[in-house]
Amino acid sequence: MASTTADATAQISIVVEFSGGLEMLFSDVRRHAVTLPAKDQDGNPSTIAYLIHHLCAHVMKDTRKELFVLDGHLRPGILVLINDADWELEGEEEYELKSSDNILFVSTLHGG
C-alpha cells in the first residue's frame, strides 16, 4: 500500500438511513449524506464501528446517546443493513466502508 499524504485526507461519501423510530434521534431525518475519512486515526480503513462513533460525535444531536450506543457498541435490538444485506453477513462492525455504500439502521425497539 503506497501511503501518501493524499490518503490521509481522503474522504468517502456514503448514505446513512435511520428507520423504525431511530430517525427521532437524528433530527427526525431519515436519510443523511455522510462524508467521513476513508481511514481512521491509525490508518486503517473506516469501518461500521468507526461510522457508529462518527454518527454519535458529529451527526446525532439528541443527548440520549445510550439509545444508539451501549458500552461502546451499537445497542442490541438495532439492526444494520449494509446495501440492503444483514450486517451479520458482512462482518458486522468490522465491515470496511466503501464510497456510495448505503447503511441503514433500523430499530426493533420502538412501538407503533
Next chain:
Amino acid sequence: MPPTTCVRCQTNKAVVKRPKNHHKLCRDCFIAVFEDEVHHTIVSSKLFYRGEKVAIGASGGKDSTVLASVLKTLNERHDYGLDLVLLSIDEGIKGYRDDSLETVKRNAVQYDMPLKIVGYDELYGWTMDQVVETIGKKGNCTYCGVFRRQALDRGAKTLEIKHVVTGHNADDVAETVLMNLLRGDLPRLSRSTSIVTGGSLNDVKRSKPLKYAYEKEIVLYAHHKKLDYFSTECIYSPEAFRGTARSLIKNLEKVRPSAILDIVRSGEDMARLTPDKGQGACACDEGEGMGGCGSADAKTSGNDLAQMEASLKEKPTANGLETEITSNATPKVIDSDDVVKLPIRQRRSKEPGPVQLQTLGKCVKCGYMSSQAMCQACTLLEGLNKNRPEISIEG
C-alpha cells in the same frame, strides 16, 4: 467478504441471516420462509376456521402491520376463507395517535380491509388525556393497558366478531416469560405462553399468529416488503421492569440468537407443570402487541394491576405476598452443618393459591370476563369517576 449465496435457492445473494437457525437467505426466500412458518403456526394450532370473521388489532406499528400483510397473503394463497377486518383503538391522547391512525387508514386501503376505530371516550367515558389530568402521569400506562385490552374485545363485539388476532411476537412472549419467571409467577407465566386465550369462557377469542416469529425477522420482513408502518416512543414513561427484561432479551439474542425461541419453548414446557396445564387461559395477563404505550415499552403486568387495584380499593391484597417474602428473606441456620434453610413456599398448603383456584366469572358491572366480582377496567373506572372534577363537562 465475498457475497454469500442463499442456502435455499442456491442462486441469489443472501441478505438475511436468520436468528433461529443461522440460515442465510435471499430476499425472496426469506419472505417465502417467513410466510410458510406463520402458515404452519396457523395450521398446526388450528387458529381459524373457514368463514371466520377475524379482527386484526392494528396500531400501524410493525408487528400489527406485518400481521395484517401476512394474513392477507396467506388467506389468499391458502384459501383460508377468512373475513379480515382491521380494528384500531384510539386512546384519546392528543396528537399521539394521529400518525399511527393515518398509517392504519393507509393499510386499510393497501390491504383492502375494512377498518374500525374505537375510542376510549365512547367505551369508557374517559380519554387517556382526561385520565392523566385526573391521576397524573404515574401509573397511567396501567389504565391505558387495562382499557386497551377490553377495548379490542368490546370493539370486536360491536362488529360481531369473536376472534381478535394481535401482533405479539416471540420476543414479546420471551419477555413476558422472563418477567413472570423473575417474579416467581408460574401460573401467569404459563398463561402468557398460550397461543390462544379466551374463547370458551370469554366470548372473544384472542390469538397471536406471530408468536414464533422473531422481532428481527418481523422488522426485516416489513423492510424487504416495503410495508408502510409507523414507529413511535410512548409519550408516557415505560415500565422499568419490562424495559429491563427487554434489554436482557436483546442482549441474550446478541450472544445466542436461538435464546428467544428457547425461552418461549421453556415457558411452554413450564406451562405443562402448572396445575391447570396452562389451559385456564385468559387474556388478562399480557400486553397488547399493539404498539403505543401498550407495546414494547409498557405492557401492563398483572402485578402492577394488582398494586393499582389494591391502592384504589385500599384493600391490602398484596400484603400476603410481601409478608411471605419478608419471612423467607431471613433464612435461618438450622443445624451445625451450616445448612441454610431454603425459602420454601408454604402458601399453597396453607391457603388456596389465588391464581390456581381462580375462577373466571363475569364482571357484575360490564359482563366482561373477570376473576373478581368487578373487572379491572370497571374497578379503575370507579376510582376515576369518584375523582372526576365536577366541572369537566367540556372535556
